Amino acid sequence: MRNYYIAGNWKMHKTRSEAAELARALVAQLKDGKYKYLVAPAFTSLETVGAIVKGSNILLGAQNCAPEEQGAHTGEVSVLQLKDLGVQVVILGHSERRHIYKEDDELINKKVKLALKHGLEVILCVGELLEEREAGKAEVVCETQTVKGLTGVAAADLGRITIAYEPVWAIGTGKTATPEDADVIHAYIRKVVGKLYGADAAQNIIIQYGGSVKSENAAQLMAKENIDGALVGGAALKADSFVPIAKFG
Ligand code: 13P
Numbered sequence: 145m146r147n148y149y150i151a152g153n154w155k156m157h158k159t160r161s162e163a164a165e166l167a168r169a170l171v172a173q174l175k176d177g178k179y180k181y182l183v184a185p186a187f188t189s190l191e192t193v194g195a196i197v198k199g200s201n202i203l204l205g206a207q208n209c210a211p212e213e214q215g216a217h218t219g220e221v222s223v224l225q226l227k228d229l230g231v232q233v234v235i236l237g238h239s240e241r242r243h244i245y246k247e248d249d250e251l252i253n254k255k256v257k258l259a260l261k262h263g264l265e266v267i268l269c270v271g272e273l274l275e276e277r278e279a280g281k282a283e284v285v286c287e288t289q290t291v292k293g294l295t296g297v298a299a300a301d302l303g304r305i306t307i308a309y310e311p312v313w314a315i316g317t318g319k320t321a322t323p324e325d326a327d328v329i330h331a332y333i334r335k336v337v338g339k340l341y342g343a344d345a346a347q348n349i350i351i352q353y354g355g356s357v358k359s360e361n362a363a364q365l366m367a368k369e370n371i372d373g374a375l376v377g378g379a380a381l382k383a384d385s386f387v388p389i390a391k392f393g
Contacts, residue, residue: 148366149306149350149373150390151182151267152380153207153235154189163189167196169383170390174202177391179373182267183380184235187221194230205233205267208241211254223262233265235375237293239312243273249292256305257296265304267352267375268293270333274313282311283332290336299341306350307333308375314355316377323364323371326353330370359388366392 158166163185174181184205185193194204210220226234236259237252252268259266270289272282290307297305309329311321321329330351338346353365354375365371379385 146348146350146372148179149182149352150179151205151233151235151308151352151373151375152184152386153205153238153354153375153377154183154185154380155207155240155377156186157381158185158189160189160192164192164196166381166383167193167202170202170386171197171200173383173387174390175200177201179390181390182233184233190226190229190231198230203232203265204230205235206231207235207238209234209236209255209259211251211258213258223258223264227262227264231264233267234259235267235269235308237269237289239269239271239310239315242269243312249289253293253295256293260297260301260304265306267306267308269308269310269354269375271310271312271315271355277311277313282329286329286333287336290333291340294337294340299345302337302341302345302349306352306373307337308352308354309333310354310375316356318356320356320358320361320365321353323361323368326365327368327370330368334370357389359385359392362389362392 182203182205184207206226209223236255241247270286272285276285334346337349350372352373352375353371357374357376358379
């Protein structure tokens, strides 16, 4: 039975003191929460937030990592440096990385394998642009991003992978995919994982939905058979809006 996994991606928001305040509120308010929880602050707040969530039921996540362990990569942050800060999970292939910073599937796959090699969990984000959806290509785009993102990932490591379906047109726009539309893509991604790793793996993999998740729509989304959690952006920036999502149902 898959447990729900609710993650907050804080993106490029919050100073350390603001991040600390939110982290403290979440630790207090989610301590009786039943699901798996993650917060992913900016790199600059990882150490601060890590000290606050340590020993709680909230995991510490980073929003990206470099494709190399170390070396001359100005401006990048290595998986070794993240581990050193207590990071347990890294979000990879977010649409903002793919589309603003032009990360391609090969680069993302390199990061996925490196994060797994160093014992981290990964949230691999996939999702189509509006024009791809309108051209009937949502499934094929998500399939390609899933297959390429997981290339070379051993079956034994799949338990440390979560997939987040984030239709790009629903991110930060207030437009949520309907639960029915999202479930169709989640089911399709599950089928793709099944083709790659077998039926058990398909049954067990957690697939989060991301894109304008709010307390008002969380329960309807989670009620769908193939939606196992949420990767939340805007509504993750305040305890008042994140906690009701994290405690939906
Ligand atoms: P919003 O919840 O703000 O749409 O962001 C979703 C997202 O990109 C989470 O990674």
